[in-house]
Amino acid sequence: MSEGDVEPVDFEDIDTDPTEYDALADAAVVMRxxxxxxxxxxxxxxxxxxxxxxxxxxxxNLAEAxxxxxxxxVDETGDDWL
Incomplete structure (x- = not known):
């Protein structure tokens, strides 16, 4: 890889699954x-x-973010200002 390059990561190649995190269960997650x-x-x-x-x-970190x-x-005040 040269300076500034990024390489995609396939979740099948690592021992981590984004759906293990509640916040990412329905997310479309990409990693590089x-x-x-x-x-x-x-x-x-x-x-x-x-x-x-x-x-x-x-x-x-992504799940927390x-x-x-x-x-x-979420607007819990009921105001529709956005």
């Missing part, structure tokens, strides 16, 4: 690894991304 070995994951449904040193860490995104997207 950059030239420094950092795993980057995206939830294509919410456009939320995260990263980690391992696939497991990246997915755990997606949870936060969904919590922030």
């Amino acid at each position: 690894v950059n030239e420094h070995g950092l795993y980057i994951v995206d939830d294509e449904e919410t456009a939320v991304s995260s990263q980690g040193q391992t696939p497991e860490q990246a997915l755990a 997606v949870d936060s995104y969904r919590e922030a997207s």
